[in-house]
Amino acid sequence: MKTTYNRVTPEIVASLRQIVGQDGVLTTPEALEPYSHDETVGLSAPPEVAVRVTSAQQVAQVLRLAQRQRVPVTPRGAGYGLSGGAVPLHGGIVLSMERMTNILEIDRENLMVTVEPGVITGELHRAVEAEGLFYPPDPASLDSCTIGGNVAEGAGGPRAIKYGTTRDYVCGLEAVLPSGQIINCGGKLVKNVTGYSLVQLLIGSEGTLAVVTKIILRLLPLPKVQVDLLVPFDHFQAAANTVSDIIGHRILPTTIEFMEQDSILAVERLLKKDLPYATAAAQLLIQLDGNTQAAVEADMELVGDICLEHGAHDVLVAKDRPTRDRLWEARRMIIDALNHESPVNHMEDVVVPRAVIHHLLKGIKEIALDHDVRIVNFGHAGDGNVHVNVLKDELADEDWAALVPVITEEIYRLALSLGGTITGEHGIGATRRRYLPMALDGAQIELMRRLRDLFDPNQVLNPGKIFP
Ligand SMILES: Cc1cc2nc3c(=O)[nH]c(=O)nc-3n(C[C@H](O)[C@H](O)[C@H](O)COP(=O)(O)OP(=O)(O)OC[C@H]3O[C@@H](n4cnc5c(N)ncnc54)[C@H](O)[C@@H]3O)c2cc1C
Numbered sequence: 001m002k003t004t005y006n007r008v009t010p011e012i013v014a015s016l017r018q019i020v021g022q023d024g025v026l027t028t029p030e031a032l033e034p035y036s037h038d039e040t041v042g043l044s045a046p047p048e049v050a051v052r053v054t055s056a057q058q059v060a061q062v063l064r065l066a067q068r069q070r071v072p073v074t075p076r077g078a079g080y081g082l083s084g085g086a087v088p089l090h091g092g093i094v095l096s097m098e099r100m101t102n103i104l105e106i107d108r109e110n111l112m113v114t115v116e117p118g119v120i121t122g123e124l125h126r127a128v129e130a131e132g133l134f135y136p137p138d139p140a141s142l143d144s145c146t147i148g149g150n151v152a153e154g155a156g157g158p159r160a161i162k163y164g165t166t167r168d169y170v171c172g173l174e175a176v177l178p179s180g181q182i183i184n185c186g187g188k189l190v191k192n193v194t195g196y197s198l199v200q201l202l203i204g205s206e207g208t209l210a211v212v213t214k215i216i217l218r219l220l221p222l223p224k225v226q227v228d229l230l231v232p233f234d235h236f237q238a239a240a241n242t243v244s245d246i247i248g249h250r251i252l253p254t255t256i257e258f259m260e261q262d263s264i265l266a267v268e269r270l271l272k273k274d275l276p277y278a279t280a281a282a283q284l285l286i287q288l289d290g291n292t293q294a295a296v297e298a299d300m301e302l303v304g305d306i307c308l309e310h311g312a313h314d315v316l317v318a319k320d321r322p323t324r325d326r327l328w329e330a331r332r333m334i335i336d337a338l339n340h341e342s343p344v345n346h347m348e349d350v351v352v353p354r355a356v357i358h359h360l361l362k363g364i365k366e367i368a369l370d371h372d373v374r375i376v377n378f379g380h381a382g383d384g385n386v387h388v389n390v391l392k393d394e395l396a397d398e399d400w401a402a403l404v405p406v407i408t409e410e411i412y413r414l415a416l417s418l419g420g421t422i423t424g425e426h427g428i429g430a431t432r433r434r435y436l437p438m439a440l441d442g443a444q445i446e447l448m449r450r451l452r453d454l455f456d457p458n459q460v461l462n463p464g465k466i467f468p
Contacts, residue, residue, distance in 0.1 A: 117148025
Protein backbone atom coordinates (compact mmCIF):
# COMPACT_ATOMS: atom_id res chain seq x y z
CA MET A 1 0.00 0.00 0.00
CA LYS A 2 1.42 3.36 -1.00
CA THR A 3 0.87 6.07 1.59
CA THR A 4 0.26 9.61 0.38
CA TYR A 5 1.11 12.65 2.47
CA ASN A 6 -0.14 16.20 2.54
CA ARG A 7 2.05 19.27 2.14
CA VAL A 8 2.88 21.53 5.08
CA THR A 9 0.52 24.50 4.78
CA PRO A 10 0.97 28.01 6.27
CA GLU A 11 -1.72 27.01 8.81
CA ILE A 12 0.36 24.02 9.91
CA VAL A 13 3.43 26.26 10.25
CA ALA A 14 1.37 28.68 12.39
CA SER A 15 0.26 25.78 14.62
CA LEU A 16 3.86 24.60 14.96
CA ARG A 17 4.88 28.13 16.03
CA GLN A 18 2.18 28.02 18.68
CA ILE A 19 3.60 24.75 19.98
CA VAL A 20 7.34 25.54 20.06
CA GLY A 21 7.49 29.33 19.75
CA GLN A 22 8.46 31.55 16.85
CA ASP A 23 12.21 30.83 16.90
CA GLY A 24 11.73 27.07 17.17
CA VAL A 25 10.37 26.85 13.61
CA LEU A 26 12.56 27.14 10.51
CA THR A 27 11.12 27.53 7.02
CA THR A 28 13.57 29.29 4.70
CA PRO A 29 15.56 27.17 2.20
CA GLU A 30 18.87 28.34 3.73
CA ALA A 31 17.75 27.47 7.25
CA LEU A 32 16.40 24.09 6.11
CA GLU A 33 19.48 23.05 4.12
CA PRO A 34 21.35 21.56 7.14
CA TYR A 35 18.28 19.42 7.91
CA SER A 36 18.14 17.94 4.40
CA HIS A 37 21.02 15.48 4.78
CA ASP A 38 23.07 13.49 7.26
CA GLU A 39 26.64 12.26 6.74
CA THR A 40 25.62 9.75 4.04
CA VAL A 41 27.39 10.76 0.85
CA GLY A 42 25.07 11.76 -2.01
CA LEU A 43 21.71 11.60 -0.22
CA SER A 44 19.59 14.66 0.51
CA ALA A 45 15.94 15.76 0.55
CA PRO A 46 14.73 19.05 2.01
CA PRO A 47 12.07 19.14 4.71
CA GLU A 48 9.23 21.66 4.36
CA VAL A 49 9.74 22.83 7.92
CA ALA A 50 12.12 22.08 10.82
CA VAL A 51 10.88 22.21 14.39
CA ARG A 52 13.23 22.48 17.38
CA VAL A 53 11.41 21.02 20.36
CA THR A 54 12.31 21.37 24.04
CA SER A 55 10.01 18.85 25.78
CA ALA A 56 8.15 15.57 25.40
CA GLN A 57 4.88 17.53 25.55
CA GLN A 58 5.91 19.58 22.52
CA VAL A 59 6.89 16.40 20.65
CA ALA A 60 3.46 14.95 21.50
CA GLN A 61 1.68 18.05 20.20
CA VAL A 62 3.69 18.08 16.96
CA LEU A 63 2.95 14.38 16.38
CA ARG A 64 -0.76 14.84 17.03
CA LEU A 65 -0.85 17.71 14.56
CA ALA A 66 1.08 15.66 12.00
CA GLN A 67 -1.34 12.74 12.40
CA ARG A 68 -4.35 14.99 11.90
CA GLN A 69 -2.81 16.58 8.83
CA ARG A 70 -1.13 13.41 7.45
CA VAL A 71 2.24 15.11 7.26
CA PRO A 72 5.41 12.99 7.68
CA VAL A 73 7.74 13.63 10.63
CA THR A 74 11.44 12.74 10.63
CA PRO A 75 13.19 12.77 14.04
CA ARG A 76 16.71 14.14 13.99
CA GLY A 77 19.62 14.14 16.41
CA ALA A 78 22.83 15.67 15.06
CA GLY A 79 22.52 14.34 11.51
CA TYR A 80 25.73 12.32 11.85
CA GLY A 81 24.09 9.10 10.71
CA LEU A 82 25.57 7.07 7.87
CA SER A 83 22.45 5.45 6.42
CA GLY A 84 20.21 8.44 5.73
CA GLY A 85 17.92 7.82 8.72
CA ALA A 86 17.43 11.52 9.48
CA VAL A 87 16.90 12.54 5.85
CA PRO A 88 13.24 13.59 5.29
CA LEU A 89 12.68 11.61 2.11
CA HIS A 90 9.01 12.61 1.95
CA GLY A 91 9.51 16.24 2.98
CA GLY A 92 7.20 17.28 5.81
CA ILE A 93 8.49 18.11 9.30
CA VAL A 94 11.98 17.50 10.65
CA LEU A 95 11.71 17.14 14.42
CA SER A 96 15.07 18.25 15.75
CA MET A 97 16.21 17.33 19.26
CA GLU A 98 19.06 19.86 19.21
CA ARG A 99 17.53 21.92 22.06
CA MET A 100 16.95 18.97 24.39
CA THR A 101 20.51 18.95 25.72
CA ASN A 102 20.16 18.60 29.48
CA ILE A 103 21.95 16.00 31.56
CA LEU A 104 19.12 15.72 34.07
CA GLU A 105 20.74 13.63 36.78
CA ILE A 106 23.92 11.69 37.52
CA ASP A 107 22.85 9.19 40.16
CA ARG A 108 26.07 7.97 41.77
CA GLU A 109 24.34 5.63 44.17
CA ASN A 110 22.46 3.71 41.49
CA LEU A 111 25.16 4.18 38.82
CA MET A 112 22.63 5.71 36.41
CA VAL A 113 22.48 8.88 34.36
CA THR A 114 19.28 10.44 33.00
CA VAL A 115 19.62 12.58 29.89
CA GLU A 116 17.64 14.35 27.22
CA PRO A 117 18.16 12.95 23.72
CA GLY A 118 20.02 15.93 22.26
CA VAL A 119 23.04 15.58 24.59
CA ILE A 120 26.22 15.11 22.55
CA THR A 121 27.66 11.69 23.41
CA GLY A 122 31.17 13.05 24.08
CA GLU A 123 29.73 15.61 26.53
CA LEU A 124 27.96 12.82 28.38
CA HIS A 125 31.29 10.96 28.57
CA ARG A 126 33.06 13.98 30.02
CA ALA A 127 30.29 14.74 32.52
CA VAL A 128 30.21 11.24 34.00
CA GLU A 129 33.99 10.82 33.87
CA ALA A 130 34.34 13.99 35.97
CA GLU A 131 32.45 12.02 38.66
CA GLY A 132 34.69 8.94 38.29
CA LEU A 133 32.00 7.12 36.29
CA PHE A 134 32.06 5.55 32.85
CA TYR A 135 29.62 5.35 29.93
CA PRO A 136 31.49 2.98 27.59
CA PRO A 137 29.73 3.17 24.15
CA ASP A 138 31.95 5.40 22.02
CA PRO A 139 30.99 5.79 18.36
CA ALA A 140 33.88 7.43 16.51
CA SER A 141 31.51 10.36 15.87
CA LEU A 142 31.06 10.91 19.62
CA ASP A 143 31.99 14.59 19.61
CA SER A 144 29.18 15.33 17.15
CA CYS A 145 26.40 12.74 17.43
CA THR A 146 23.65 12.73 20.06
CA ILE A 147 22.77 10.09 22.61
CA GLY A 148 19.21 10.01 21.17
CA GLY A 149 20.65 9.21 17.73
CA ASN A 150 22.81 6.51 19.36
CA VAL A 151 19.74 4.93 20.95
CA ALA A 152 17.75 5.13 17.71
CA GLU A 153 20.60 3.50 15.77
CA GLY A 154 21.74 1.08 18.49
CA ALA A 155 25.17 2.66 17.95
CA GLY A 156 28.32 0.71 18.62
CA GLY A 157 31.94 1.78 18.60
CA PRO A 158 35.45 0.51 19.27
CA ARG A 159 34.77 -0.57 22.87
CA ALA A 160 32.01 -3.02 21.87
CA ILE A 161 34.30 -6.05 22.19
CA LYS A 162 34.62 -5.59 25.96
CA TYR A 163 31.73 -3.35 26.94
CA GLY A 164 28.98 -3.94 24.34
CA THR A 165 26.98 -1.28 22.50
CA THR A 166 24.40 1.40 23.37
CA ARG A 167 21.80 -1.38 23.64
CA ASP A 168 23.58 -2.80 26.68
CA TYR A 169 23.32 0.43 28.69
CA VAL A 170 19.78 1.73 28.13
CA CYS A 171 17.64 0.85 31.16
CA GLY A 172 14.75 3.27 30.70
CA LEU A 173 13.17 5.42 28.02
CA GLU A 174 10.53 8.11 27.87
CA ALA A 175 9.16 8.06 24.33
CA VAL A 176 6.35 9.68 22.41
CA LEU A 177 4.34 7.30 20.24
CA PRO A 178 3.26 8.42 16.77
CA SER A 179 -0.24 8.95 18.22
CA GLY A 180 1.19 11.57 20.59
CA GLN A 181 0.92 9.36 23.67
CA ILE A 182 3.89 9.60 26.06
CA ILE A 183 5.13 6.30 27.51
CA ASN A 184 7.77 5.52 30.14
CA CYS A 185 9.40 2.11 29.80
CA GLY A 186 11.95 0.54 32.12
CA GLY A 187 13.65 2.66 34.77
CA LYS A 188 16.78 2.78 36.90
CA LEU A 189 16.70 -0.99 36.91
CA VAL A 190 19.48 -3.35 36.01
CA LYS A 191 17.01 -6.25 36.07
CA ASN A 192 13.54 -6.02 34.58
CA VAL A 193 11.56 -8.81 32.94
CA THR A 194 8.12 -7.26 33.23
CA GLY A 195 6.46 -8.12 29.93
CA TYR A 196 8.08 -7.60 26.52
CA SER A 197 10.99 -5.20 26.64
CA LEU A 198 9.75 -2.12 24.80
CA VAL A 199 13.05 -0.46 25.71
CA GLN A 200 14.92 -3.02 23.62
CA LEU A 201 12.37 -2.76 20.80
CA LEU A 202 12.80 1.00 20.54
CA ILE A 203 16.61 0.79 20.56
CA GLY A 204 17.73 0.55 16.94
CA SER A 205 14.25 1.34 15.59
CA GLU A 206 15.73 4.28 13.67
CA GLY A 207 13.03 6.76 14.59
CA THR A 208 10.27 4.69 12.97
CA LEU A 209 8.36 3.58 16.09
CA ALA A 210 8.55 6.49 18.55
CA VAL A 211 10.46 9.66 19.39
CA VAL A 212 12.77 9.20 22.37
CA THR A 213 12.60 12.16 24.76
CA LYS A 214 14.42 10.93 27.88
CA ILE A 215 16.99 8.18 28.39
CA ILE A 216 18.18 6.40 31.54
CA LEU A 217 21.62 4.84 31.05
CA ARG A 218 23.55 2.43 33.22
CA LEU A 219 27.07 3.54 34.20
CA LEU A 220 30.19 1.71 35.35
CA PRO A 221 33.00 2.86 37.63
CA LEU A 222 35.66 4.54 35.46
CA PRO A 223 38.67 2.22 35.06
CA LYS A 224 41.65 3.89 36.70
CA VAL A 225 44.29 2.88 34.17
CA GLN A 226 44.18 2.83 30.35
CA VAL A 227 46.96 2.18 27.85
CA ASP A 228 46.97 2.06 24.06
CA LEU A 229 49.22 0.00 21.83
CA LEU A 230 49.78 0.66 18.13
CA VAL A 231 51.04 -2.44 16.39
CA PRO A 232 52.12 -2.69 12.71
CA PHE A 233 51.95 -5.94 10.69
CA ASP A 234 52.97 -7.05 7.19
CA HIS A 235 49.72 -8.92 6.56
CA PHE A 236 46.21 -8.60 7.93
CA GLN A 237 46.16 -12.38 8.41
CA ALA A 238 48.93 -12.02 11.03
CA ALA A 239 46.95 -9.26 12.73
CA ALA A 240 43.80 -11.44 12.75
CA ASN A 241 45.71 -14.38 14.24
CA THR A 242 47.04 -12.04 16.90
CA VAL A 243 43.52 -10.99 17.89
CA SER A 244 42.46 -14.63 18.36
CA ASP A 245 45.59 -15.40 20.33
CA ILE A 246 45.15 -12.41 22.69
CA ILE A 247 41.61 -13.52 23.48
CA GLY A 248 42.84 -17.13 23.78
CA HIS A 249 45.12 -15.89 26.56
CA ARG A 250 42.02 -14.73 28.49
CA ILE A 251 42.66 -11.05 27.91
CA LEU A 252 39.73 -9.00 26.67
CA PRO A 253 41.04 -5.65 25.40
CA THR A 254 38.82 -2.57 25.54
CA THR A 255 39.30 -2.10 21.79
CA ILE A 256 41.02 -3.88 18.94
CA GLU A 257 40.75 -1.60 15.94
CA PHE A 258 42.38 -2.30 12.58
CA MET A 259 43.43 0.04 9.84
CA GLU A 260 44.65 -0.96 6.42
CA GLN A 261 47.65 0.87 5.04
CA ASP A 262 45.57 2.76 2.45
CA SER A 263 43.50 4.31 5.24
CA ILE A 264 46.63 5.52 7.10
CA LEU A 265 48.13 6.92 3.91
CA ALA A 266 44.89 8.82 3.20
CA VAL A 267 45.05 10.39 6.70
CA GLU A 268 48.74 11.27 6.14
CA ARG A 269 47.83 13.04 2.91
CA LEU A 270 44.96 14.91 4.60
CA LEU A 271 46.99 16.00 7.64
CA LYS A 272 50.14 16.56 5.57
CA LYS A 273 52.31 14.84 8.16
CA ASP A 274 53.97 11.49 8.74
CA LEU A 275 52.13 8.97 10.89
CA PRO A 276 53.78 6.04 12.67
CA TYR A 277 54.28 2.80 10.70
CA ALA A 278 52.64 4.07 7.51
CA THR A 279 54.59 1.46 5.52
CA ALA A 280 52.89 -1.45 7.34
CA ALA A 281 50.14 -3.34 5.48
CA ALA A 282 47.87 -3.25 8.54
CA GLN A 283 47.90 -1.79 12.03
CA LEU A 284 46.09 -2.83 15.19
CA LEU A 285 45.17 -0.23 17.79
CA ILE A 286 44.68 -2.11 21.04
CA GLN A 287 43.43 -0.52 24.24
CA LEU A 288 43.64 -2.17 27.65
CA ASP A 289 42.09 -0.94 30.87
CA GLY A 290 41.86 -1.95 34.49
CA ASN A 291 42.11 -0.64 38.00
CA THR A 292 45.74 -1.15 38.89
CA GLN A 293 48.88 -0.14 37.04
CA ALA A 294 50.43 -3.53 37.76
CA ALA A 295 47.52 -5.54 36.30
CA VAL A 296 47.25 -3.42 33.16
CA GLU A 297 51.02 -3.47 32.64
CA ALA A 298 51.09 -7.26 33.01
CA ASP A 299 48.39 -7.56 30.30
CA MET A 300 50.26 -5.03 28.19
CA GLU A 301 53.51 -7.04 28.37
CA LEU A 302 51.70 -10.24 27.43
CA VAL A 303 49.78 -8.61 24.56
CA GLY A 304 53.04 -7.03 23.31
CA ASP A 305 54.77 -10.44 23.33
CA ILE A 306 51.86 -12.08 21.51
CA CYS A 307 51.95 -9.37 18.83
CA LEU A 308 55.70 -9.81 18.31
CA GLU A 309 55.33 -13.61 18.16
CA HIS A 310 52.87 -13.09 15.30
CA GLY A 311 55.35 -10.99 13.36
CA ALA A 312 54.52 -7.45 14.47
CA HIS A 313 57.33 -5.04 13.53
CA ASP A 314 57.07 -3.15 16.80
CA VAL A 315 54.70 -2.22 19.62
CA LEU A 316 54.22 1.48 20.32
CA VAL A 317 52.85 2.09 23.82
CA ALA A 318 50.96 5.22 24.90
CA LYS A 319 50.14 5.69 28.57
CA ASP A 320 49.37 9.39 29.00
CA ARG A 321 46.36 11.15 27.50
CA PRO A 322 48.15 13.33 24.88
CA THR A 323 50.15 10.39 23.51
CA ARG A 324 47.08 8.16 23.51
CA ASP A 325 45.11 10.84 21.64
CA ARG A 326 47.91 11.01 19.05
CA LEU A 327 47.67 7.26 18.44
CA TRP A 328 43.91 7.57 17.94
CA GLU A 329 44.18 10.58 15.65
CA ALA A 330 44.62 8.52 12.50
CA ARG A 331 41.76 6.15 13.38
CA ARG A 332 39.33 8.99 14.06
CA MET A 333 40.28 10.87 10.87
CA ILE A 334 39.88 8.02 8.37
CA ILE A 335 36.34 8.86 7.21
CA ASP A 336 37.25 12.53 6.75
CA ALA A 337 40.41 11.57 4.86
CA LEU A 338 38.56 9.24 2.50
CA ASN A 339 35.84 11.84 1.90
CA HIS A 340 38.57 14.38 1.13
CA GLU A 341 40.32 12.01 -1.26
CA SER A 342 37.22 10.85 -3.12
CA PRO A 343 34.23 13.03 -2.23
CA VAL A 344 32.04 10.50 -4.02
CA ASN A 345 32.37 7.19 -2.22
CA HIS A 346 30.30 4.40 -0.82
CA MET A 347 30.63 3.05 2.71
CA GLU A 348 29.45 -0.32 3.95
CA ASP A 349 29.36 -1.56 7.53
CA VAL A 350 29.21 -5.35 7.33
CA VAL A 351 29.82 -7.55 10.35
CA VAL A 352 30.91 -11.18 10.60
CA PRO A 353 31.89 -13.47 13.46
CA ARG A 354 35.26 -12.17 14.65
CA ALA A 355 37.11 -15.39 13.84
CA VAL A 356 36.40 -15.11 10.08
CA ILE A 357 37.15 -11.42 9.58
CA HIS A 358 40.28 -12.22 7.52
CA HIS A 359 38.11 -14.22 5.06
CA LEU A 360 35.88 -11.16 4.72
CA LEU A 361 38.84 -8.87 4.02
CA LYS A 362 40.37 -11.33 1.54
CA GLY A 363 37.03 -11.56 -0.29
CA ILE A 364 36.69 -7.78 -0.40
CA LYS A 365 40.17 -7.49 -1.92
CA GLU A 366 39.07 -9.92 -4.66
CA ILE A 367 35.92 -7.85 -5.30
CA ALA A 368 38.08 -4.72 -5.64
CA LEU A 369 40.38 -6.47 -8.11
CA ASP A 370 37.46 -7.88 -10.14
CA HIS A 371 35.95 -4.42 -10.55
CA ASP A 372 39.24 -2.53 -10.73
CA VAL A 373 38.12 -0.12 -8.02
CA ARG A 374 39.83 1.18 -4.86
CA ILE A 375 38.34 -0.24 -1.65
CA VAL A 376 39.78 0.86 1.69
CA ASN A 377 38.89 -1.05 4.87
CA PHE A 378 39.13 -0.22 8.54
CA GLY A 379 37.06 -0.98 11.60
CA HIS A 380 36.62 -3.08 14.65
CA ALA A 381 38.72 -6.26 14.43
CA GLY A 382 37.62 -7.07 17.96
CA ASP A 383 33.98 -7.52 16.96
CA GLY A 384 34.17 -8.47 13.27
CA ASN A 385 32.71 -5.15 12.08
CA VAL A 386 34.41 -3.80 8.95
CA HIS A 387 33.86 -0.37 7.39
CA VAL A 388 34.29 -0.99 3.67
CA ASN A 389 34.90 2.17 1.66
CA VAL A 390 34.50 1.97 -2.10
CA LEU A 391 36.04 5.07 -3.71
CA LYS A 392 34.83 6.52 -7.00
CA ASP A 393 38.13 8.29 -7.69
CA GLU A 394 38.24 9.04 -11.44
CA LEU A 395 35.47 6.62 -12.48
CA ALA A 396 32.85 8.11 -14.86
CA ASP A 397 29.54 8.99 -13.19
CA GLU A 398 27.51 6.42 -15.15
CA ASP A 399 30.03 3.64 -14.47
CA TRP A 400 29.96 4.50 -10.77
CA ALA A 401 26.15 4.52 -10.68
CA ALA A 402 26.10 1.05 -12.27
CA LEU A 403 28.91 -0.29 -10.07
CA VAL A 404 27.64 0.63 -6.59
CA PRO A 405 24.62 -1.71 -6.44
CA VAL A 406 26.61 -4.58 -7.95
CA ILE A 407 29.51 -4.24 -5.56
CA THR A 408 27.18 -3.68 -2.58
CA GLU A 409 25.40 -6.95 -3.29
CA GLU A 410 28.68 -8.79 -3.66
CA ILE A 411 29.95 -7.46 -0.32
CA TYR A 412 26.66 -8.37 1.40
CA ARG A 413 26.63 -11.86 -0.15
CA LEU A 414 30.17 -12.40 1.07
CA ALA A 415 29.37 -11.24 4.62
CA LEU A 416 26.18 -13.34 4.75
CA SER A 417 28.01 -16.42 3.48
CA LEU A 418 30.41 -16.04 6.43
CA GLY A 419 27.57 -15.98 8.95
CA GLY A 420 27.50 -12.18 9.16
CA THR A 421 25.00 -9.49 8.29
CA ILE A 422 24.75 -6.31 6.24
CA THR A 423 25.15 -3.67 8.95
CA GLY A 424 26.77 -3.84 12.38
CA GLU A 425 26.19 -0.31 13.63
CA HIS A 426 25.17 2.21 10.96
CA GLY A 427 21.63 0.88 10.45
CA ILE A 428 19.39 0.17 7.45
CA GLY A 429 17.96 3.69 7.14
CA ALA A 430 17.29 4.78 3.58
CA THR A 431 20.38 3.42 1.89
CA ARG A 432 20.19 -0.28 2.77
CA ARG A 433 16.45 -0.89 2.77
CA ARG A 434 16.33 -2.44 -0.71
CA TYR A 435 18.83 -5.03 0.51
CA LEU A 436 16.95 -5.99 3.68
CA PRO A 437 15.51 -9.16 2.04
CA MET A 438 19.06 -10.42 1.48
CA ALA A 439 19.61 -10.45 5.26
CA LEU A 440 16.17 -11.26 6.70
CA ASP A 441 13.57 -13.73 5.53
CA GLY A 442 10.06 -12.68 4.49
CA ALA A 443 8.49 -13.80 7.76
CA GLN A 444 10.77 -11.56 9.81
CA ILE A 445 10.29 -8.54 7.56
CA GLU A 446 6.51 -9.04 7.65
CA LEU A 447 6.55 -9.25 11.46
CA MET A 448 8.59 -6.05 11.65
CA ARG A 449 6.23 -4.27 9.23
CA ARG A 450 3.25 -5.30 11.34
CA LEU A 451 4.97 -3.99 14.46
CA ARG A 452 5.64 -0.69 12.72
CA ASP A 453 1.99 -0.53 11.56
CA LEU A 454 0.82 -1.20 15.10
CA PHE A 455 2.80 1.76 16.39
CA ASP A 456 2.09 3.97 13.41
CA PRO A 457 -0.80 2.83 11.18
CA ASN A 458 -0.61 6.01 9.08
CA GLN A 459 3.17 5.77 8.62
CA VAL A 460 3.68 9.34 9.68
CA LEU A 461 6.91 8.72 11.57
CA ASN A 462 10.07 8.56 9.46
CA PRO A 463 8.57 6.98 6.33
CA GLY A 464 10.84 5.50 3.69
CA LYS A 465 13.23 3.92 6.18
CA ILE A 466 14.19 0.32 6.97
CA PHE A 467 11.54 -1.42 4.83
CA PRO A 468 12.21 -2.26 1.19
C1 LIG B 1 32.86 10.13 11.19
C2 LIG B 1 31.76 9.21 11.67
C3 LIG B 1 32.09 8.16 12.50
C4 LIG B 1 31.08 7.31 12.97
N1 LIG B 1 31.42 6.28 13.81
C5 LIG B 1 30.46 5.46 14.29
C6 LIG B 1 30.80 4.38 15.17
O1 LIG B 1 31.97 4.17 15.53
N2 LIG B 1 29.78 3.59 15.61
C7 LIG B 1 28.48 3.81 15.24
O2 LIG B 1 27.60 3.07 15.68
N3 LIG B 1 28.15 4.80 14.40
C8 LIG B 1 29.08 5.64 13.92
N4 LIG B 1 28.75 6.67 13.07
C9 LIG B 1 27.34 6.83 12.67
C10 LIG B 1 26.55 7.82 13.55
O3 LIG B 1 27.37 8.73 14.20
C11 LIG B 1 25.64 7.12 14.53
O4 LIG B 1 24.65 6.41 13.80
C12 LIG B 1 24.93 8.05 15.52
O5 LIG B 1 24.18 7.25 16.41
C13 LIG B 1 24.02 9.07 14.86
O6 LIG B 1 23.57 9.98 15.84
P1 LIG B 1 22.91 11.37 15.42
O7 LIG B 1 22.56 12.11 16.64
O8 LIG B 1 23.79 12.06 14.45
O9 LIG B 1 21.59 10.84 14.71
P2 LIG B 1 20.90 11.28 13.35
O10 LIG B 1 21.81 11.01 12.20
O11 LIG B 1 20.36 12.64 13.49
O12 LIG B 1 19.69 10.25 13.33
C14 LIG B 1 19.93 8.87 13.19
C15 LIG B 1 18.60 8.11 13.26
O13 LIG B 1 18.06 8.25 14.56
C16 LIG B 1 16.76 8.82 14.53
N5 LIG B 1 16.67 9.66 15.73
C17 LIG B 1 17.53 10.62 16.13
N6 LIG B 1 17.15 11.09 17.33
C18 LIG B 1 16.03 10.44 17.69
C19 LIG B 1 15.16 10.47 18.82
N7 LIG B 1 15.38 11.30 19.83
N8 LIG B 1 14.09 9.64 18.84
C20 LIG B 1 13.87 8.78 17.83
N9 LIG B 1 14.64 8.70 16.74
C21 LIG B 1 15.72 9.51 16.67
C22 LIG B 1 16.69 9.55 13.21
O14 LIG B 1 15.36 9.63 12.73
C23 LIG B 1 17.53 8.66 12.32
O15 LIG B 1 16.78 7.58 11.84
C24 LIG B 1 29.73 7.52 12.58
C25 LIG B 1 29.42 8.60 11.75
C26 LIG B 1 30.41 9.44 11.29
C27 LIG B 1 30.03 10.58 10.40
